[in-house]
Amino acid sequence: MNWKLKQQLQEMLKQEQGYKIFPGGFRKRFALGYPNSYFVGMSNLGFHIIYDQINNRNDSACERFFLPDKNLIDDYTRTHTPLMSMETQTPLHDFALIGFAISFEMDYFNILQMLSLGKVKLLANERTEKDPIIIAGGPCATFNPEPLSLFIDAFIIGEGEETINNFLDVYNDPSNENLSRKELLFKLAQVPGVYVPCFYDHIYDENNKLSAIKTNDDVPQKVSRQWIRDLDAYDGKTVITTENTEFNLFLIETSRGCGRHCRFCMAGYCFRKPRHRSLDKLLSYLPQAKNLNKKVGLMGPAISDYPQINELCSHIRNQDMPMSVASFRADSVTQELVNALAQSGQRTLTLAPEAGSEKIRHIINKGIEEEHLFKSISMGINAGVKNYRLYIMVGLPNEDENDIKAIVDMTIRLKQYMEKLGSKGTLTLSINPFIAKPCTPFQWSAMADLKQTEKYFKYIKSELKKYKNIEVQFESTKESFIQGILARGDRKISQVIYEAHLNGGSKAFKRALKTFKINADDYLYRNFDKEELLPWDSLDMGFTKDYLWKELQTALQEKHTIQCFDGCKRCGVCK
Numbered sequence: 001m002n003w004k005l006k007q008q009l010q011e012m013l014k015q016e017q018g019y020k021i022f023p024g025g026f027r028k029r030f031a032l033g034y035p036n037s038y039f040v041g042m043s044n045l046g047f048h049i050i051y052d053q054i055n056n057r058n059d060s061a062c063e064r065f066f067l068p069d070k071n072l073i074d075d076y077t078r079t080h081t082p083l084m085s086m087e088t089q090t091p092l093h094d095f096a097l098i099g100f101a102i103s104f105e106m107d108y109f110n111i112l113q114m115l116s117l118g119k120v121k122l123l124a125n126e127r128t129e130k131d132p133i134i135i136a137g138g139p140c141a142t143f144n145p146e147p148l149s150l151f152i153d154a155f156i157i158g159e160g161e162e163t164i165n166n167f168l169d170v171y172n173d174p175s176n177e178n179l180s181r182k183e184l185l186f187k188l189a190q191v192p193g194v195y196v197p198c199f200y201d202h203i204y205d206e207n208n209k210l211s212a213i214k215t216n217d218d219v220p221q222k223v224s225r226q227w228i229r230d231l232d233a234y235d236g237k238t239v240i241t242t243e244n245t246e247f248n249l250f251l252i253e254t255s256r257g258c259g260r261h262c263r264f265c266m267a268g269y270c271f272r273k274p275r276h277r278s279l280d281k282l283l284s285y286l287p288q289a290k291n292l293n294k295k296v297g298l299m300g301p302a303i304s305d306y307p308q309i310n311e312l313c314s315h316i317r318n319q320d321m322p323m324s325v326a327s328f329r330a331d332s333v334t335q336e337l338v339n340a341l342a343q344s345g346q347r348t349l350t351l352a353p354e355a356g357s358e359k360i361r362h363i364i365n366k367g368i369e370e371e372h373l374f375k376s377i378s379m380g381i382n383a384g385v386k387n388y389r390l391y392i393m394v395g396l397p398n399e400d401e402n403d404i405k406a407i408v409d410m411t412i413r414l415k416q417y418m419e420k421l422g423s424k425g426t427l428t429l430s431i432n433p434f435i436a437k438p439c440t441p442f443q444w445s446a447m448a449d450l451k452q453t454e455k456y457f458k459y460i461k462s463e464l465k466k467y468k469n470i471e472v473q474f475e476s477t478k479e480s481f482i483q484g485i486l487a488r489g490d491r492k493i494s495q496v497i498y499e500a501h502l503n504g505g506s507k508a509f510k511r512a513l514k515t516f517k518i519n520a521d522d523y524l525y526r527n528f529d530k531e532e533l534l535p536w537d538s539l540d541m542g543f544t545k546d547y548l549w550k551e552l553q554t555a556l557q558e559k560h561t562i563q564c565f566d567g568c569k570r571c572g573v574c575k
């Protein structure tokens with residue numbers, strides 16, 4: 001054990017407010033990990049919410065752990081110090097139950113690194129009665145757990161608030177104490193929303209295609225995603241405050257689930273239906289943020305869709321508190337929201353048209369037209385905001401060169417409009433390759449060839465470089481290559497992640513694919529067949545595969561799908 005590393009955690013803890021440490025012996029300890037740095041993990045509101053839920057029980061004590069910074073990882077390894085929890089600096093391998101909250105595919109490699117640093121066996125089937133049970137939840141666990149199935153004993157599918165409690169009711173039940181590991185996992189597999197992969201055999205045919213998913217034991221054929229009906233029943237705010245987060249905000253979740261039906265959007269499909277916290281509930285969080293002298297960060301899939309957004313903004317601003325939002329929908333933004341952001345010092349407004357051409361915006365069902373962008377910019381300039389950022393995706397289904405040119409043309413028009421209204425600020429294009437996500441209508445769709453995507457990136461950049469104050473930023477296609485495979489990955493990809501981990505992590509991923517003779521094109525550049533069994537087919541998001549397929553056909557016909565509305569029973573989520 002290295003005392004300097006222990007002290008470093010204690011120092012971080014001293015800078016926090018709101019964490020809990022319980023006297024030993026009364027509560028069962030739960031190690032909750034975020035598979036990235038402290039800085040990133042503590043900026044994630046879902047992580048705070050689950051921490052709070054676990055500690056709100058009278059039988060559990062939650063302790064956090066994170067991936068140490070790069071220079072510290074060397075110190076852990078060199079001094080043989082196991083990864084430790086923040087609260088009591090307990091080695092990870094001393095916890096009987098370890099959970100991860102996973103939001104991004106690229107963090108899969110960090111999970112293995114953290115388990116390895118914590119001296120926990122990586123492979124679920126090698127863990128014995130003495131080893132911890134490892135669980136995982138969060139968006140990535142929900143839409144496709146298979147690439148992690150070699151390492152994780154049980155996944156929480158859907159929203160964690162209720163399921164983690166139901167899970168812990170079983171796990172902590174004294175009558176289950178004498179069960180073997182397998183018997184306990186079997187019991188946990190009966191909890192709604194808990195998927196235990198070892199009870200689901202994935203069978204491949206002679207062509208190495210997934211041909212069947214068999215359950216030998218008496219576990220649900222399909223695991224139903226869980227979601228909470230009443231957001232007000234649970235808190236949705238920062239629990240632990242510290243200066244050491246991304247934007248140093250007091251986060252408040254206004255809404256969950258999105259009813260806009262953008263066809264590429266995993267969050268829109270896996271977390272429906274849209275629900276909002278009551279204004280009273282949100283206002284009850286403000287005194288705490290005020291006392292802590294924090295800027296309020298409003299969180300939600302589409303902040304401007306919150307029905308009382310103007311009232312909320314004016315309450316925050318009337319108390320002289322600054323606020324921010326990550327982005328908003330250009331078709332529902334209000335002048336009041338934009339004013340509140342400008343008064344809070346926000347210098348850039350972010351809009352997400354995702355595409356330049358009307359055709360692609362119809363295919364993805366974004367519902368944002370150019371007039372909405374003009375209107376938002378006009379509101380922003382009225383309020384004194386000079387700079388704008390556009391989120392754009394390249395490689396969407398049925399895209400061609402005209403659609404790429406349309407991105408350039410739209411950018412120029414918007415920049416000219418900014419100038420016409422007197423703004424000399426910067427227009428930044430933030431461009432990402434499209435990645436097909438499971439449980440969306442585009443789950444069957446091939447990703448565009450990344451070499452072609454890079455050519456498009458270069459084209460956009462060169463066309464726009466002659467314009468002053470237009471910046472173009474791209475996501476690395478190297479990462480998109482890995483992310484695309486992980487997103488639609490099956491159990492074979494689990495082996496690849498393991499092999500990559502043994503050889504240095506994500507940078508060894510391509511080599512690991514070769515080791516297992518896995519053709520990346522099968523995962524990235526192939527339109528999956530309608531009848532094909534998909535690795536995530538043992539999960540039930542509340543709608544059928546047929547519903548998604550029809551939505552894909554509607555997309556290809558460039559037809560619009562209307563938003564969720566009260567009384568709607570279209571997709572099957574609302575009964």
Ligand code: SF4
Pocket residue numbers: 258259260261262265267268301302329366
């Ligand atoms: S507006 Fe579209 S992209 Fe944004 S969260 Fe909703 S469904 Fe997703």
Ligand code: SF4
Pocket residue numbers: 259272273274563564565566568569570571572573574
């Ligand atoms: S049933 Fe209708 S309202 Fe409910 S989530 Fe589905 S589309 Fe939205």
